[in-house]
Amino acid sequence: MATDRRRAILEAAARVIARHGVRGLRMEELATEAGVSTALIYYHFKDRAGTLRHTLEFISDRADRYTSEGDGAGGPVDALQELEQSLLLEFQDVPEVRENSTVWGELRASAVFEPELRGDLARATLAWIHDVADLLGCVRPTAPAPVLTASAERLTGLLEGLSTRWLSGALPLPHVRELVREAVSIEIERLGERATEPIHH
Numbered sequence: 001m002a003t004d005r006r007r008a009i010l011e012a013a014a015r016v017i018a019r020h021g022v023r024g025l026r027m028e029e030l031a032t033e034a035g036v037s038t039a040l041i042y043y044h045f046k047d048r049a050g051t052l053r054h055t056l057e058f059i060s061d062r063a064d065r066y067t068s069e070g071d072g073a074g075g076p077v078d079a080l081q082e083l084e085q086s087l088l089l090e091f092q093d094v095p096e097v098r099e100n101s102t103v104w105g106e107l108r109a110s111a112v113f114e115p116e117l118r119g120d121l122a123r124a125t126l127a128w129i130h131d132v133a134d135l136l137g138c139v140r141p142t143a144p145a146p147v148l149t150a151s152a153e154r155l156t157g158l159l160e161g162l163s164t165r166w167l168s169g170a171l172p173l174p175h176v177r178e179l180v181r182e183a184v185s186i187e188i189e190r191l192g193e194r195a196t197e198p199i200h201h
Contacts, residue, residue, distance in 0.1 A: 006044050009034045010058040013051055018102040022052065022110040049116045056107055056117075059100045060124045063090070064131075066097060079138035084184050086135060090159055091166060091176050101163045108160065128156055140191040147194045151187045158183055 012034035016025055027048065031038045045051040067089040077085065090101065111117040132152035137143065143151075162179060165171040171179075 002044075005036060005040065006054075007058075009036060009041055009044060009051075010055055013055040014059055014099055014103050017055065017106050018099040022106050022114070025052070027051075049114075052107065052110075052114075052117060053120050055103065056120050056124055059103050059107075060127070062096070063100055063104075066092075066100075079135070080184075080188065083132075083135040083139055084181060087132070087155065087159060087180050087184065088177055090163065091173060091180065093173055098167065102167055105160070105164055105167065125156070129153055132156055136187070136191060139188055143191045143194055147191065151191055155183060155187060 009030070013025065013030055016030055016033055020029075025048065027038045027041055030051070031041055034041070041051065045054055067086045069089070090097070107117060108121060111121045129149065129152045132155055133145075133148040136148045136151055137145075140148070159180065162171065162176045166173060166176045
């Protein structure tokens with residue numbers, strides 16, 4: 001089936017990027033990795049830029065899945081636990097998560113040099129910020145939307161930086177997870193303060 005072939009190509013693209021980086025993504029190697037012809041890759045994704053764009057969508061969807069997989073597993077969780085769990089699931093010492101985080105970091109770094117990636121990355125980042133802002137809003141329903149968005153920007157930015165340090169061996173996983181918990185705690189406390197501030201017109 002066409003969808004199975006597309007998925008196989010995208011899974012292979014994620015593996016190749018995780019192994020060799022975006023600059024190391026060659027259509028011939030990708031075809032070999034996926035067990036398909038280069039013509040089929042061009043048929044599905046048009047060109048290298050299209051392949052990268054769809055790989056970004058693929059890893060974003062995969063991250064959505066594994067960061068929400070804990071829902072309902074251990075009974076009901078409150079809004080704060082759901083927020084914390086969603087962020088902590090970005091840091092798991094399992095191949096799929098390590099690969100996803102590596103590819104995301106690679107695509108983000110490459111966007112500095114490959115402008116055609118920037119729009120797609122900006123949209124994916126905004127979607128992530130929006131999701132985190134929604135979770136923060138469940139914890140602090142009275143906090144104004146712009147304040148929730150700023151908090152989500154800080155948390156997602158921190159996660160990206162910590163991810164790079166974890167993957168490069170600069171920080172051990174338990175320490176990274178502790179830093180994430182502390183950051184969530186600080187943001188929630190700050191949002192509580194901001195929610196009770198008088199609004200100035």
